Amino acid sequence: MKNAIFVFLLFPMTAMAETISEMVASGQGAMSDIISISNDTKALVQDVKSSGDPVLLQCVATKEASINALKDISESALSNLESATTEQKAEFELRKITLSKNKVQQFYNEAQRCTLGQSGSGDNDGSEGQVLFDDSNAQDSFGGSTTVSSSESYSFDSSSSSATSGAEGINPPPATSPF
Numbered sequence: 351m352k353n354a355i356f357v358f359l360l361f362p363m364t365a366m367a368e369t370i371s372e373m374v375a376s377g378q379g380a381m382s383d384i385i386s387i388s389n390d391t392k393a394l395v396q397d398v399k400s401s402g403d404p405v406l407l408q409c410v411a412t413k414e415a416s417i418n419a420l421k422d423i424s425e426s427a428l429s430n431l432e433s434a435t436t437e438q439k440a441e442f443e444l445r446k447i448t449l450s451k452n453k454v455q456q457f458y459n460e461a462q463r464c465t466l467g468q469s470g471s472g473d474n475d476g477s478e479g480q481v482l483f484d485d486s487n488a489q490d491s492f493g494g495s496t497t498v499s500s501s502e503s504y505s506f507d508s509s510s511s512s513a514t515s516g517a518e519g520i521n522p523p524p525a526t527s528p529f
Contacts (some may be wrong), residue, residue: 370403373440377431380451387458390423394461409464413457420450420457 391414398410431443454509 369437370434370440373434374432374445377428377444377447380447381428384417384421384424384451384454387454388417391417391458391461393466398465406464406467410461413461413464416457418459419507420454424450424454456492 367502391410395410395414401407413432425450427443427446427450429448434440434443
């Protein structure tokens, strides 16, 4: 009878150890994917540096920084996973790694999209830098033309408190709040 209880008590520990070891293997696989994506991102940053485009470099470098932060978190979580003594702790650490892997993949995809919008490459239809709008329903509230040319510049000074600031047609706010 004592042997039966002893075997029964050991069985859950063995099953738990296999479960934790499976989680460790899964975490190690996810961590190798994160490292691979991190290395690919570093190579992408090097390619972008050679292009000399500061906007593109800023975009890709920001994604690389996010990937590196998640990689650090995942490395710590993997270490905690490998030393976990309970299934609950192992699940918690594995969850950190798998969520990080998903975000790392997302940031890498975003870094690749940054390079697709690279200035000077790809199809350029001439509309880059232009803001297009439909002014067919616009009303000329302030007088003058509704057409804006590329050489015109506008400044809106909110510090002016004169009554002739062009806001004559705007109703003032109510004296008291309805609420």
